[in-house]
Amino acid sequence: MIRLVAAENTFLNGRLVAGYAAEIGAEGIRRLRPLHSDESPDLRAHLLMPAGIDLQVNGAGGVMLNSDTSAHGIRHIVDTLRARGTGWVMPTLITCEGPRILRAAEAALEAWSSAGFYGLHIEGPHIAPEKRGTHRLGYVRPMDDDTLNALAILRRADVPVMLTLAPEIVPADTIRRIVDMGVVVSAGHTAASEAQTRAGLAAGISCFTHLYNAMPPMSSRAPGVLGTAIGSDAYAGMIVDGHHVSWEMAGIAWRARPLPERMFLVSDAMATIGGPDHFELYGERIEVRDGALVNAAGALAGAHVDLMTCMANLVHHVGVPLDQAVRAATLVPASVMGRTAPGLADGTPNGEFVLLDAGLRRIAL
Known part of the structure; x- marks a missing residue:
């Protein structure tokens, strides 16, 4: 019919x-x-x-990529989100041990032909310990061969990949080497100063991961990574769920960017989207409480939101015009990855x- x-x-x-x-x-x-x-x-x-493009999805449907680091896990996460309006998904592996990063790369190769799989996002482990958030401290470390080898595996197969790192942790020449591989490098989970952030941008960082979150606040005399990000030409993702960033602060960043179409939406979704209201990460219970995902200490631990809900929030609560909000969920994330967004036809x-x-x-x- x-x-x-x-x-x-x-x-x-x-x-x-x-x-x-x-x-x-x-x-x-x-x-x-x-x-x-x-x-x-x-x-x-x-x-x-067109369905949305989400560059940061830790899990869905009861599965976390960290817990099911396989092609099956990737497909399950992607399929769960495709049923909720996100057509293209970049499953995200957060800070973990080196062998798991390599397994994720091999899984991505196996799953690469799957509908809706947009590439792999490796978030950490080369981040600032004091801004690790829910990432496990014991796995946080300087850049190592496991990550570099995983990136090489992915790029040799032309699988798109984003790597979130702290620019004060990873040397500029290493960042340049990674960018030269064709990896999109994003600054996140960082306490970088303005100078360290600018050095990272000069080395090839082109994006910022979940703006405001896992970053120190800016001040009138110390913009730090946050103020430098907002004033830069780089892309910046944001979780617009009302928990990670207030509506007012989301609007300030959105309006302050010097170039248009540099802000994009991410969900930072966890296993509770399309799944049960709790799961385990690093052996710790994470649960939905008052619409937010929190750990036992009550701290935010990912997001219980999907991309389409973030887009609706952007329009209804932040006041961004509908056409700009649609672009932030479709065209801009595609541009972040150097790709053309699929359209309607x-x-x-x-x-x-x-x-x-x-x-x-x-x-x-």
Whole structure:
């Protein structure tokens, strides 16, 4: 059966257009075209857009990549998020032992042809101990051969990879070497000074991981990594769930960037998305409490949110215009990775587009 869906707004070729409809069959969009004035659609949506691209997903569906470091684990995380409006997912391995990083690289090679798998994000272990957050201190360490070998394995196979590191921990010449491999290097879990951050940017860092979080606050005379990031031309991801960053502070950063389309959304999702309300990480119970994911001490430990919810929050609570919010969930993260974001067209399959209502909640077909 083919259903005719009319959209008040359609994100087409990088902009919002009105008056479009999609003929949707069992496999996806059969035809995308203007809605005729005499037609009565089967369904009306506020927004039809390409599915999102999330560059930071630690887990979903009851699985953490750290606990199931396999091609099966990768596919399970990706498939769980694809059912929730995120069409392309970069599973994220957080600070761990060297052999597990190598296993993650091999798993990524095996899973690379899977629908929706966008590459691998390795977050740590080469981070600042004092800004490790929920990352295990015993695994935090300087750059080593295990990570470098894993990066080489991935890049030889042309698998996209992002590496989050602290620029004060990893020497500039090593950062340059990693960037030259084709790795996107992001600064995060860092206490870097302004000078250390600028040195990292000069060495090839092009992104910042979950802006504000796992970074010291800036002050009037010491911008540090946060102020330097906001004032830079680099990309910056943000978790817009209302727990990691207040709505007001999210808006300040969004409006202060010197170049447009340098901010993008990430979920930092954990196993509770599409799964049970708790899981174990490093042998410690992590649970959902009042909408936030916390450890036994009550500290934030990842996020209980998906990308589409972050996008809705960005519009409704931060006040970012809808077209900019859609770009922050689609075009900008693709640009971070040097790729072209998939768009809407005849033949777009299920899992690669999303319909949202006026509250920017996903409409299931």
